[in-house]
Amino acid sequence: MSLGIRSWVASLRRVTASISLPLLSVVVALLIGAFVIVLGESSPVEAYRALFRGAFGSQAALQRTLEKGTPLIFSGLAVAFAFKGGLFNIGAQGQLLFGAMAAAIVGFSLTGLPALLHVPLALLAGAFAGFLYGAIPGALKRFRGAHEVITTIMLNYIAINITDYLASGPYMDRTPGNIVSRTPLVAESARIPVLGNIPLGFIIALLVGLFIWWLLARTTIGFEISTVGRSPHAAQYAGIRVTRIVVLTMALSGALAGLGGAVETLGVVGRYQPGFNIGLGFDGITVALLGKTHPLGVILSALLVGAMRAGAPQMQFSAKVRPDIVDMILALILFFVAADLVRRWLVARRGERLLLEEEIQLSTGWGQQA
Amino acid sequence: MEATLPDRAQTNFFYRHRLMVALLAVIGIVITVGYLNEPRITRAVLSSTLRQSTPLVLGALCGLWGERSGVINIGIEGQMLLAAFIGFLTSVYTGNLLLAVSAGVLTGALLGLLLAFMSVTLKMDQIIGGTVINILALGLTGYYYQQGLLTQGKLSPVALGPLADIPLIGPVLFNNPPITYITLLLVAFSHYLLWYTRWGLRTRAVGEHPRAADTVGINVYRVRYINVMLGGAIAGLAGAFLTLEAVGSFERGMTNGRGFLALAVMIFGKWTPLGSWGAALLVGLTYALNTQFQFMGIADIPPQFMGTLPYLITIIVLAVFVGHARPPAADGIPYEKE
Numbered sequence: 001m002s003l004g005i006r007s008w009v010a011s012l013r014r015v016t017a018s019i020s021l022p023l024l025s026v027v028v029a030l031l032i033g034a035f036v037i038v039l040g041e042s043s044p045v046e047a048y049r050a051l052f053r054g055a056f057g058s059q060a061a062l063q064r065t066l067e068k069g070t071p072l073i074f075s076g077l078a079v080a081f082a083f084k085g086g087l088f089n090i091g092a093q094g095q096l097l098f099g100a101m102a103a104a105i106v107g108f109s110l111t112g113l114p115a116l117l118h119v120p121l122a123l124l125a126g127a128f129a130g131f132l133y134g135a136i137p138g139a140l141k142r143f144r145g146a147h148e149v150i151t152t153i154m155l156n157y158i159a160i161n162i163t164d165y166l167a168s169g170p171y172m173d174r175t176p177g178n179i180v181s182r183t184p185l186v187a188e189s190a191r192i193p194v195l196g197n198i199p200l201g202f203i204i205a206l207l208v209g210l211f212i213w214w215l216l217a218r219t220t221i222g223f224e225i226s227t228v229g230r231s232p233h234a235a236q237y238a239g240i241r242v243t244r245i246v247v248l249t250m251a252l253s254g255a256l257a258g259l260g261g262a263v264e265t266l267g268v269v270g271r272y273q274p275g276f277n278i279g280l281g282f283d284g285i286t287v288a289l290l291g292k293t294h295p296l297g298v299i300l301s302a303l304l305v306g307a308m309r310a311g312a313p314q315m316q317f318s319a320k321v322r323p324d325i326v327d328m329i330l331a332l333i334l335f336f337v338a339a340d341l342v343r344r345w346l347v348a349r350r351g352e353r354l355l356l357e358e359e360i361q362l363s364t365g366w367g368q369q370a
Numbered sequence: 371m372e373a374t375l376p377d378r379a380q381t382n383f384f385y386r387h388r389l390m391v392a393l394l395a396v397i398g399i400v401i402t403v404g405y406l407n408e409p410r411i412t413r414a415v416l417s418s419t420l421r422q423s424t425p426l427v428l429g430a431l432c433g434l435w436g437e438r439s440g441v442i443n444i445g446i447e448g449q450m451l452l453a454a455f456i457g458f459l460t461s462v463y464t465g466n467l468l469l470a471v472s473a474g475v476l477t478g479a480l481l482g483l484l485l486a487f488m489s490v491t492l493k494m495d496q497i498i499g500g501t502v503i504n505i506l507a508l509g510l511t512g513y514y515y516q517q518g519l520l521t522q523g524k525l526s527p528v529a530l531g532p533l534a535d536i537p538l539i540g541p542v543l544f545n546n547p548p549i550t551y552i553t554l555l556l557v558a559f560s561h562y563l564l565w566y567t568r569w570g571l572r573t574r575a576v577g578e579h580p581r582a583a584d585t586v587g588i589n590v591y592r593v594r595y596i597n598v599m600l601g602g603a604i605a606g607l608a609g610a611f612l613t614l615e616a617v618g619s620f621e622r623g624m625t626n627g628r629g630f631l632a633l634a635v636m637i638f639g640k641w642t643p644l645g646s647w648g649a650a651l652l653v654g655l656t657y658a659l660n661t662q663f664q665f666m667g668i669a670d671i672p673p674q675f676m677g678t679l680p681y682l683i684t685i686i687v688l689a690v691f692v693g694h695a696r697p698p699a700a701d702g703i704p705y706e707k708e
Contacts, residue, residue, distance in 0.1 A: 036513070040513075088497065090630070140685070140688075140689055144688075144689035144690070146685065146688040146689045147637055147688075149444075149633065149634075149637075150633065150634035150637055150638070150684070150685075150688060151685055151688065153627065153630045153631070153633075153634060154634065154681035154682070154684050154685050155681070155685070156627075157627065157677075157678065157680075157681045158678045158681050158682060161674040161675070161677040161678045162674065162675075162678065164674050165672050165674035165675065168674075169672060285501055286501065286505060289495075289497075289498050289501060322512065322513050323512075324508070324509050324510075324511075324512030324513040324515075325509065325513050326509070327505050327506075327508050327509030327512060327513075328505075328506060328509030328510060328513060329509075330505055330509070331502050331503075331505035331506035331509055332506075334498060334501065334502050334505065335488070335502045338488075338494050338495060338498040338499070338502070339488065339492045339494050
């Protein structure tokens with residue numbers, strides 16, 4: 001019994017440590033950012049106050065933060081999920097674009113469906129598009145030995161071009177007066193509503209995050225995925241069908257990204273428009289790394305990044321500080337979290353020898369070749 | 371597998387590289403036929419190929435020097451971008467192009483130092499280290515970017531005397547701006563350094579088996595630091611190429627994925643300088659053809675489909691020709707001294 005309590009206390013301490021250290025990193029990064037803002041002859045106090053106001057200052061601001069954070073939860077989960085399987089999916093961007101496009105097509109071409117059917121259908125279309133597009137690099141890796149880092153980058157550019165073509169050709173918005181390449185608006189029944197001030201898409205993101213956590217931690221498939229991620233050789237030896245798992249991991253990662261694109265289309269943008277989703281997939285890499293690839297960590301870091309993105313325009317407006325400072329601060333946060341500088345410092349003060357924890361190491365090399 | 375003696379077929383250079391040899395032969399024939407029929411277009415396409423390949427091969431060399439010593443560098447994009455920006459600013463405020471290029475190279479080397487510090491000393495995950503550099507560069511260049519700045523001139527072509535008068539080869543190879551020449555020299559130099567010098571041997575040893583290298587007295591950390599910084603400097607040169615030689619101005623995010631493409635080129639070239647150069651030329655060729663087709667207005671194909679061509683070809687070549695690429699054994703793994 002006392003053992004149970006002790007282990008409970010220990011795990012509680014681990015949780016607080018894993019949250020407080022990133023928080024300290026955020027503070028240090030903000031301080032350095034403040035220094036840069038001072039150099040630019042603006043007031044950091046004013047800038048950060050505006051940033052905060054823009055992200056949390058009102059109901060509308062809060063809603064914006066959740067809206068900005070939602071697609072990042074999906075793309076962050078996508079990248080983190082692939083990491084668990086030992087794969088580096090830089091292609092979340094491309095998968096997200098196809099997801100957004102597929103959801104838009106289902107959203108505007110079907111009419112007369114009840115929302116309860118239309119929204120899930122469009123979401124599924126987005127996830128399925130991402131699933132298929134994600135499966136390609138997985139299959140190429142296993143069957144042809146083409147490294148996923150390269151193929152996913154190439155597939156990103158291909159996705160940008162093809163979705164651009166679809167939005168300016170076959171699926172272009174033909175309403176009179178429109179010359180911009182974009183699809184028509186999705187039907188009202190396909191829109192994801194906002195409940196009070198909470199976008200329903202955000203709730204979906206939370207549920208999906210929980211599901212992924214469950215999948216990885218509690219199911220056979222999840223176990224097989226992380227086993228393959230640690231060592232494909234060992235997995236093969238243990239009778240796991242590595243090829244199937246690798247392709248499935250990439251495909252599911254793609255499905256997550258595609259779902260993110262779909263939620264963005266149906267919940268925020270309302271249509272597919274080239275350029276509107278760029279960056280969401282790449283931010284997913286930051287989010288995944290910041291959250292140390294843990295699904296719950298991903299959700300928290302997506303909200304952090306979302307808040308900074310949501311508050312940045314306000315900061316530019318009232319303090320005349322460029323929104324790009326956010327990227328700089330994000331890079332610093334990532335650096336401090338990953339380098340574990342705070343813990344290093346604490347350990348050095350106690351005069352102990354630093355033990356490198358396993359969790360710092362997300363990926364070794366270009367993934368092991370099986 | 372190790373027990374069998376290599377037979378003649380396996381050691382014969384042409385046999386081992388039969389696909390490459392065949393590819394080169396086909397390319398040679400295509401160029402000759404093209405030149406005989408359409409000299410002007412052939413020249414334009416080849417020049418453009420070389421131009422497009424320059425930042426890619428430089429980026430690939432950057433990645434290669436890091437990875438041969440065991441450090442993955444996915445921050446090439448950021449190194450290029452910040453170097454392009456600093457080089458550009460230096461040119462704007464001093465008007466001295468040599469100084470500007472040096473500033474770019476120095477910027478790249480400093481970012482290399484940062485990456486080495488993160489991955490060698492702090493033993494951070496190298497993918498994260500590279501990502502930090504990429505985001506940092508994006509943020510810094512965006513934050514300090516000012517519209518409407520112009521460089522005071524850019525690097526102009528230098529004709530290499532009589533060499534430039536050789537038909538086709540002359541104008542394509544021997545009438546280029548300085549960084550293009552330096553790039554070609556760097557490819558040859560890297561090849562020599564990697565395979566025929568003590569430094570190259572040490573680098574490869576550290577990348578394959580750092581423990582063994584350490585045992586015989588090689589300073590693993592030092593080798594990694596120097597190589598990653600050397601790589602950074604080369605990426606910096608690629609950045610300088612973009613602003614000071616190719617475009618003449620800076621735009622946000624102007625590297626446009628070239629740093630990542632360079633990684634593809636490096637793996638495609640199987641972590642060798644000459645292979646990377648060939649791969650970069652191939653990708654450059656697809657860009658050049660793409661531009662040429664659009665210029666000639668082959669209108670039936672939507673431009674977006676043509677735009678996918680370089681990437682599609684990279685994937686196909688990777689899947690069909692290259693097969694399983696093998697990175698250096700200790701690539702991406704921090705070394706812990708005992």
